[in-house]
Amino acid sequence: MTLNNLEIDTLVVGAGQAGVAMSEHLSKLGVPHLVLERNRIAEAWRTGRWDSLVANGPVWHDRFPGLEFDLDADAFAGKDQVADYFEAYVRKYDLPIRTGVQVKKVTRKADRPGFTIETSEGTLHAARVVAATGPFQRPVIPAIAPKDPALHQIHSAAYFNPQQLPEGAVLVVGAGSSGVQIADELMRAGRKVYLSVGAHDRPPRAYRNRDFCWWLGVLGEWDAEIMKPGREHVTIAVSGARGGHTVDFRALAHQGMTLVGLTQSFQDGVVRFQDNLVDNIRLGDENYLALLDAADAYIERNGLDLPEEPQARMRLPDPECMTRPILELDLAKAGVTSVIWATGYGLDFSWLAVDAFDANGKPRHQRGVSSEPGVYFLGLPWLSRRGSSFIWGVWHDAKHVAGHIATQRTYLAYRDKAQRQSAAATESSENAALEGVN
Numbered sequence: 001m002t003l004n005n006l007e008i009d010t011l012v013v014g015a016g017q018a019g020v021a022m023s024e025h026l027s028k029l030g031v032p033h034l035v036l037e038r039n040r041i042a043e044a045w046r047t048g049r050w051d052s053l054v055a056n057g058p059v060w061h062d063r064f065p066g067l068e069f070d071l072d073a074d075a076f077a078g079k080d081q082v083a084d085y086f087e088a089y090v091r092k093y094d095l096p097i098r099t100g101v102q103v104k105k106v107t108r109k110a111d112r113p114g115f116t117i118e119t120s121e122g123t124l125h126a127a128r129v130v131a132a133t134g135p136f137q138r139p140v141i142p143a144i145a146p147k148d149p150a151l152h153q154i155h156s157a158a159y160f161n162p163q164q165l166p167e168g169a170v171l172v173v174g175a176g177s178s179g180v181q182i183a184d185e186l187m188r189a190g191r192k193v194y195l196s197v198g199a200h201d202r203p204p205r206a207y208r209n210r211d212f213c214w215w216l217g218v219l220g221e222w223d224a225e226i227m228k229p230g231r232e233h234v235t236i237a238v239s240g241a242r243g244g245h246t247v248d249f250r251a252l253a254h255q256g257m258t259l260v261g262l263t264q265s266f267q268d269g270v271v272r273f274q275d276n277l278v279d280n281i282r283l284g285d286e287n288y289l290a291l292l293d294a295a296d297a298y299i300e301r302n303g304l305d306l307p308e309e310p311q312a313r314m315r316l317p318d319p320e321c322m323t324r325p326i327l328e329l330d331l332a333k334a335g336v337t338s339v340i341w342a343t344g345y346g347l348d349f350s351w352l353a354v355d356a357f358d359a360n361g362k363p364r365h366q367r368g369v370s371s372e373p374g375v376y377f378l379g380l381p382w383l384s385r386r387g388s389s390f391i392w393g394v395w396h397d398a399k400h401v402a403g404h405i406a407t408q409r410t411y412l413a414y415r416d417k418a419q420r421q422s423a424a425a426t427e428s429s430e431n432a433a434l435e436g437v438n
């Protein structure tokens with residue numbers, strides 16, 4: 001099928017989990033559509049993650065309803081298994097996805113409804129466009145990163161394994177799920193590691209025989225619709241590595257990792273840290289304990305028979321890096337040769353040249369339905385709820401967006417009485433003409 005001059009009802013850009021979910025729901029509702037993906041299906045899982053990455057949630061949770069993983073329900077799928085899963089999903093539902101096609105520019109048509117879509121394989125036309133290009137499009141490294149050619153600096157998106165780094169100690173900046181897992185892997189590989197810890201949530205991996213994904217589900221946390229004010233920069237530190245375990249910063253420090261506060265500045269080979277490590281760990285502890293309390297209350301309220309787990313409330317003694325926090329570090333003296341910036345991602349909608357963004361470049365939308373008619377977003381963090389950028393959540397958001405598209409099509413298909421009569425008259429004269437021919 002050639003793309004040039006193709007007319008399609010709905011074009012979906014991107015075939016990660018968001019594009020796959022979108023295509024499934026559009027197919028179910030009978031909406032003619034096409035998904036264009038510049039690389040391969042679920043490429044981010046295939047090549048955009050480090051080698052040992054496993055999903056943060058067990059496979060009973062981190063999946064779509066229509067297909068189970070061929071793994072034990074409590075297992076954590078490796079990144080390639082997740083990519084294989086989405087490929088299998090596309091095969092199962094026979095979804096219309098074209099890979100290896102980049103969408104270069106989308107513009108609204110001046111002379112008629114719909115959009116012109118310039119791609120690496122020609123120009124096509126669509127009534128609607130769904131941007132499913134991911135929550136994490138552009139690795140962000142803060143401006144404080146030093147311009148020091150002697151220091152090997154990469155974003156966590158470019159980290160694959162410890163062997164790729166030059167010999168020496170490593171400073172990992174950011175202790176969300178990526179930073180803390182990478183720091184742990186490096187320490188296990190024998191590296192000296194400094195981990196810069198900011199504000200974080202730290203749920204228990206499991207409590208009273210239930211994974212934290214289950215707890216966030218029953219406690220309504222995945223469905224939370226609004227981020228609590230002031231928590232925009234709070235990351236979540238969880239890990240499914242080695243069968244899954246609770247992230248415990250004190251335990252990491254007792255194993256040899258040096259924890260430091262937020263990274264503040266670099267100057268003349270010296271990095272300075274804010275004096276907030278102890279506060280950040282304390283707030284993480286409070287978040288952890290609040291979840292245990294909420295879980296206990298839920299069990300009590302619902303009369304569940306789940307074993308008590310008092311040891312979950314035990315805490316290791318504070319390590320030396322907490323009792324005597326390091327506020328500055330001479331990188332050369334400490335033998336630090338690499339910095340890994342696990343500092344998150346930004347969005348990049350430079351290809352979407354429509355009026356759907358606010359003054360800060362953020363998509364304007366309600367549950368994925370843009371303020372610009374015919375434009376939709378999917379997979380963005382907090383699109384409709386906390387779970388929106390995760391496997392489980394995006395499937396539900398896609399259902400809503402596809403439903404909106406189908407409803408719009410139903411309205412557009414409406415004809416008033418005069419139009420219906422005129423269509424019926426045309427049809428009967430065409431039938432009469434055909435009968436004459438036969």
Ligand SMILES: Cc1cc2nc3c(=O)[nH]c(=O)nc-3n(C[C@H](O)[C@H](O)[C@H](O)COP(=O)(O)OP(=O)(O)OC[C@H]3O[C@@H](n4cnc5c(N)ncnc54)[C@H](O)[C@@H]3O)c2cc1C
Binds near residue numbers: 017039056
């Ligand atoms: C390290 C890490 C671990 C994660 N672990 C989990 C987890 O365990 N569980 C979980 O539920 N979530 C996890 N997530 C979050 C989320 O599930 C992933 O980020 C997931 O990849 C998002 O899927 P998506 O389809 O929204 O975006 P993506 O997977 O990024 O897919 C977007 C697709 O759009 C394509 N694209 C972009 N621009 C264009 C264009 N112009 N033309 C054509 N194609 C284009 C890209 O090639 C890409 O394939 C993790 C995220 C990260 C970063």
